[in-house]
């Protein structure tokens with residue numbers, strides 16, 4: 272990773288968008304020959320890092336991921352671009368934040384579009400002669416949101432009624448998913464037929480820990496599911512649901528173990544979460560908010576060019592994964608897309624100076640609409656727009672719908688329990704300025720580099736004495 276690539280990450284925002292289309296036109300070239308690294312990308316839906324034994328959880332939920340981490344790098348603090356499935360996956364697959372790739376909402380029938388000007392990892396690797404295939408486990412990770420772009424083979428075979436979009440525009444995800452064992456079964460069949468002389472890029476999406484939590488059909492995984500056969504009422508209900516959640520993580524981990532042992536031994540393997548889960552923290556049960564338990568996810572990398580048994584402590588972003596994979600796979604510069612938001616961590620993995628890593632950005636735009644079956648845990652009044660930044664041990668959230676700032680000292684208060692926004696208006700102002708520069712408050716504010724008047728007024732009410 273060069274310092275230049277970091278320095279230009281945000282500065283290039285406008286020009287990259289304009290030039291990406293042109294890049295496509297110039298991209299085509301002769302595929303490279305010779306030995307190349309195959310890539311297996313596994314995305315874990317709804318998996319918060321602190322419920323994995325690979326991340327120190329007291330229950331042994333992830334033996335396969337612990338084994339993977341032992342032969343690679345585990346990122347202690349990886350932040351997603353958005354705590355919802357399609358938006359976060361679009362960022363993982365493009366290395367771009369939502370304000371750049373365009374897919375920002377999770378509304379059945381009313382999502383933003385994944386911009387064609389933003390190349391996907393699969394498109395880039397296909398352009399370099401890779402066989403590309405994806406096996407996804409649920410509708411929100413599917414072609415409806417454009418996430419199939421660049422994949423020659425895209426398997427989104429789900430059970431249920433087949434059409435998850437109701438007439439009122441809601442999405443019944445629970446009716447359009449399959450279990451991880453079924454997804455991995457289909458993947459293993461594809462791997463068995465894959466050519467030996469061709470590199471592949473394989474994406475496997477696993478959805479098991481997503482709500483509604485279900486008892487896995489696996490005695491080994493049921494060890495954490497408790498002995499209560501159905502959901503109890505009252506205070507025991509939360510414990511029951513967390514037990515099921517952990518059981519689903521263990522079930523998913525067992526499928527990952529099967530997948531990794533079937534993939535080529537010399538493949539580059541990347542495992543990353545798309546967002547976490549509230550599990551009752553901060554008054555939330557599912558996801559769609561910007562607290563750490565929802566935006567901090569597991570991220571593990573192993574294979575050629577990745578040193579074994581390393582823990583990478585600085586905060587990184589899931590948008591860094593795509594450029595890192597292209598770097599490690601040795602994809603020529605001329606075939607790679609122009610720098611977007613992600614930066615390659617390849618050099619830093621080996622102990623090189625990571626330089627000044629960019630702040631981690633995450634956003635929630637608009638409201639999610641869920642199927643009535645799920646309304647039990649829905650908190651619609653809290654699903655407003657908001658933006659978060661994590662940098663230098665601090666966490667900032669601006670809930671624009673509620674016109675509220677929150678500031679947490681993550682080093683001293685990782686649970687985000689003491690909001691310091693009222694005590695540190697200058698620090699809040701610095702974060703607000705960063706968000707303005709990223710376009711969180713609209714393009715006009717970003718171009719002028721100014722804090723919008725209403726946001727400034729709110730800042731001044733906290734005691735901020737500076738100007739725009």
Ligand SMILES: [Zn+2]
Nearest residue numbers: 316317356545
């Ligand atoms: Zn998800």
